Amino acid sequence: MYSQALDERHPDEGHEGRALDDAALLARFDERVAAEEKVEPNDWMPAAYRKTLIRQISQHAHSEIIGMQPEGNWLTRAPSLRRKAVLLAKVQDEAGHGLYLYAAVETLGIAREELVDQLLTGKAKYSSIFNYPTLTWADIGAIGWLVDGAAIMNQVPICRCSYGPYARAMIRICKEESFHQRQGFEIMLTLSRGTDAQKAMAQDALNRWWWPSLMMFGPHDGESVHGEQSMKWKIKRFSNDELRQKFVDATAPQAEFLGLRVPDDELRYDDTTGHYVFGEPDWSEFAAVLRGEGPCNEQRLTHRRRAHDDGAWVREAAEAHAAKRRTAESVA
Amino acid sequence: MSKNWPLWEVFIRSRNGLHHSHVGSVHAVDAEMAVENARDVYTRRGEGVSIWVVPSAEIVASDPRDKASLFEPALDKVYRHPTFYEIPDEVGNI
Numbered sequence: 464m465y466s467q468a469l470d471e472r473h474p475d476e477g478h479e480g481r482a483l484d485d486a487a488l489l490a491r492f493d494e495r496v497a498a499e500e501k502v503e504p505n506d507w508m509p510a511a512y513r514k515t516l517i518r519q520i521s522q523h524a525h526s527e528i529i530g531m532q533p534e535g536n537w538l539t540r541a542p543s544l545r546r547k548a549v550l551l552a553k554v555q556d557e558a559g560h561g562l563y564l565y566a567a568v569e570t571l572g573i574a575r576e577e578l579v580d581q582l583l584t585g586k587a588k589y590s591s592i593f594n595y596p597t598l599t600w601a602d603i604g605a606i607g608w609l610v611d612g613a614a615i616m617n618q619v620p621i622c623r624c625s626y627g628p629y630a631r632a633m634i635r636i637c638k639e640e641s642f643h644q645r646q647g648f649e650i651m652l653t654l655s656r657g658t659d660a661q662k663a664m665a666q667d668a669l670n671r672w673w674w675p676s677l678m679m680f681g682p683h684d685g686e687s688v689h690g691e692q693s694m695k696w697k698i699k700r701f702s703n704d705e706l707r708q709k710f711v712d713a714t715a716p717q718a719e720f721l722g723l724r725v726p727d728d729e730l731r732y733d734d735t736t737g738h739y740v741f742g743e744p745d746w747s748e749f750a751a752v753l754r755g756e757g758p759c760n761e762q763r764l765t766h767r768r769r770a771h772d773d774g775a776w777v778r779e780a781a782e783a784h785a786a787k788r789r790t791a792e793s794v795a
Numbered sequence: 796m797s798k799n800w801p802l803w804e805v806f807i808r809s810r811n812g813l814h815h816s817h818v819g820s821v822h823a824v825d826a827e828m829a830v831e832n833a834r835d836v837y838t839r840r841g842e843g844v845s846i847w848v849v850p851s852a853e854i855v856a857s858d859p860r861d862k863a864s865l866f867e868p869a870l871d872k873v874y875r876h877p878t879f880y881e882i883p884d885e886v887g888n889i
Contacts, residue, residue, distance in 0.1 A: 505859045566820045785824035
């Protein structure tokens with residue numbers, strides 16, 4: 464979003480007095496952020512703030528793109544035309560969300576091609592949740608209900624992020640995510656009111672997606688690497704543990720409504736605190752999936768690389784067509 | 796991608812009678828593809844009735860560092876606003 468031109472002629476302060484200027488700029492920046500002012504692409508920002516945003520927004524974008532795969536897996540096998548149309552719309556939304564976010568991260572002065580490259584080479588991370596397989600149709604319901612539900616918990620506060628383009632992209636995304644979560648819950652509701660086999664399928668999906676969904680909020684606050692600084696910069700508004708608690712509080716009664724059992728023996732409502740008490744996710748599993756040892760890590764990246772390679776001729780043809788048209792216009 | 800495709804800024808008229816507003820950006824090899832991509836990315840829920848795309852490189856932006864000199868002179872000219880003037884109630888709407 465037209466940030467590049469100004470970014471490039473940035474080192475205009477020269478070397479002398481640079482440190483002093485930077486200290487003043489930093490103080491001004493911290494003041495603005497504390498006052499809830501939005502930071503825009505051409506504004507001065509600390510290098511670490513830029514770096515943190517590039518990492519977070521691009522991971523987020525990659526997650527949307529990779530997230531198309533587990534759901535795309537059921538496009539041809541959706542149980543009805545209605546479900547198929549809905550799932551198609553949802554997968555298209557994921558692509559759209561990826562693109563909003565790539566556009567937002569590009570305003571920080573990194574090229575789209577570089578971002579794509581980071582994903583394809585495995586240099587960039589994406590949400591570990593998408594490294595789990597979608598084994599049955601009920602998984603599509605569980606993803607919408609739990610995974611998109613967790614994503615909404617995470618993302619609603621980012622609508623107030625200090626970085627303008629990211630905040631604006633998130634507002635758009637959150638509006639659309641609401642459809643995702645509701646359609647997922649509707650699938651779960653239909654299955655849980657269906658035959659015994661359908662209900663068992665819904666329960667099985669909940670069993671497999673519950674813990675990975677809780678892990679989506681990241682490690683405990685004390686172990687979170689970027690947490691504190693991100694809170695100070697108002698990139699993040701709530702800690703990982705706060706968000707996880709909110710998610711459990713919202714979701715546990717929904718499971719009860721569905722007549723399904725959350726796979727956690729320690730889960731109970733605490734009258735005194737007004738919150739649910741819940742068990743500990745298996746953090747060694749989380750670490751393993753992050754290391755690339757999840758059930759589908761290899762498959763997801765291989766598929767994305769193949770799709771990128773298979774699409775090369777389309778990109779080349781588009782470029783050749785545009786070049787030909789430009790030549791024709793300049794001759795005419 | 797073989798090379799960086801140009802970036803285009805997207806403006807959408809959300810309803811008849813409103814002006815086009817900036818909604819985001821897309822990459823495309825030419826204007827036609829930019830309109831198509833903008834349509835796919837930014838109007839999946841009937842958000843618009845018209846799209847403009849503009850090459851991002853063609854946009855000239857004011858420098859944030861000039862903010863004070865450009866915009867502050869307007870701040871102390873409160874007499875440019877109708878509420879600056881006191882009109883007796885008896886006069887009615889004016």
